Amino acid sequence: MLLYSLCYPLMWLATLVQYNYYRVLVKFKRRPSLLLKVRIKPETHYIRLCRALRLADLWLLERCSLHLAARYLLHLFETTRYISYKQMDHEYLAGFRQETVCFQHQNVYVFRWVPPPAGAPAKTVLLVHGWEGRGIMFRPLCEALKAQGYGVVMPDLLAHGLSEGKRVSNYELASLLIRLGQRYGPFCAVVGHSSGGLVCSLALAQGLAAERLVLLASPDNFGKMIDRFLAGASVSASLAAPMKAIYAQRFGFHPDQVGEALYRMLDCPALICHDWHDVRVHPEVADEIHRAFARSDVFYTRGLGHLGILRSPQVHQRILSFLSDAGVGTERQIPPLIQHSIIPDDADPPRYGPIPVASKRA
Template sequence: MFFSVIYPLLLIVSLVHQNYLRILVVMHRRPTLLMKAKVRPTTHYVRVCRSIRLFDLYSLDMMSSYLSALYAMYLFEKTRPLPYKPAEMMLLKQCRQENFTWRHALVNMFIYPQSDQQAEKVLLLHGWDGRSIMLRHLAQRLQATGYSVHAPDLPAHGASPGRGVSFYDLSSAVIDIERQYGPFSVVIGHSSGGLVGCMAAMQGLHFKRMILISSPCCFGEVVDNYVLSHKLPRHIASAMKKLYQLRYGVHPDKIGPEWIAQIKQPVLIVHDKGDISIDLEDAMVLTHVLEKSKLIVTAGQGHNGALRDASVFKRISAFLEPTAQEDATRMANPVLRLRPTIDVRFKR
């Protein structure tokens, strides 16, 4: 709607801005390095773009709550795939990079291998709008202790192509990753990657132990928080949930503590008390409902700090020590059964 009309104008403004910077560089009034900064509407005029989209959504809501919920779902599932720069690839030089096909799209997999083919395998799941490179410190430490680590760029994230994806589809992708590269002894999820790992476990993912770092405890609350933080009409959250139930056969509020409690394998929960992205209360809920759980509360690490902290890794390593003597299991009766019967999506 309005965004489609105004975006071309913003693009023209961006081109004018880019050429203005080019002129300043030619006149030696700005450093040459400035030319590496690409001026794009979605990066340099973020507030304007968000305001237009919000105006779009409220306008749709006046006409149809169904259309506004569809548009809100489209924005909620929209991701920012980021290809790797040469400098970033240098940081990942010890990895083996592979691609595999998932639903007619390629998914990038970074493997930190071991010479021993019988080495225990670990699956690392990054968070929303994240990339596997964010987990490289943890992956390198796990590799150094003898684990073969698999860190994918999940569909529509990082170098894996795509413009958007749902949490449901990400959990299905994890199941397919297990078929391709598993079985995995340990599943480690950061932020929403932890919830996606739990959703995969509810579908029958095999593993021995799980680690949840700064993870939410309920998908329904993730939807509620998105609507609240983006100042959308409150009733859109319930409409979005109904559309998810229509699309996948499972209501988002069902994907929460009651179902997560069915995970019987040992689970380590790591959360920072100052995390402003995911509240510590989510970790407390997970600790309460999971039968074999242990909670580590950090301070001053924020949402991502635990991924790089050596002291946290020592405790993770201690938690994983008994893994070699355990057997991989799965949920006896998977509670999450996705039945995509109707594809309800917003088309642009």
């Protein structure tokens, strides 16, 4: 049993005492009642202690076996944080068809919008959120698609949102998308945000039926995501190789191959959208992805950030144009990076900080 597991019950008791102390303060009107709405958990209340215990566990495992340490890191890497829905989110999703798909003996929630019948069957778009995201994040884009008569399939991926599970890999998420394609496809396009774009690309390479691909602030390589996770967690880079080897053995794909080599396998037209001030996934990545595709367009914005790109009407309009333009991406275009951007030529490049541990995956 590891140190973190041994200490967790004690930390849980400490948080329980802390919460009861808050109740006393609220009862005697020494603190506002809003304080009791905050859910106290060891993972959030004792962040530094939890991090120190996990690093100590990793140090001990690394001294015993690199393989054991790599498996422990994979467990952390694949474990998601639960992010609850707000009441307004539930009210919005009430207007969708809410269905469940059983995948690996766990229920995955899928939200569908089917437009009213109007002659020809409506084209359907699959919206795939990123790591520790939720389908509701696509609400602005979903409204734009609905206004143009598109059908929408918007899942909460396994171990995310309302879906069951606490741990999942990107390879398993790709298999989930293939399952959704068998049930709801074929799709006229798949839209992936952040690591969801990488998952979409992997699913397309494995047989997901879709005519087009849209990548929003997506990373270029799964192996590099593992490297950034290790760097952000202040862990020795020597553990990257055994972690990747475990993935290759489990799924038959080496993480370093889920990148440029993967994009070259795809023959569908692709639209790559990225914000120049994205500090989670550097904007230069978009140009590297663009160079790997046989048919692709790249579209840059400024000042939106990693999540703001989901809410931009400018990006929504570009996506709608891409879906309706029959001739897009028919020629390979690799102009200089700045010529695709809406940023002035004299603009200063953004400064990037380290990838935070909480954002281990884009």
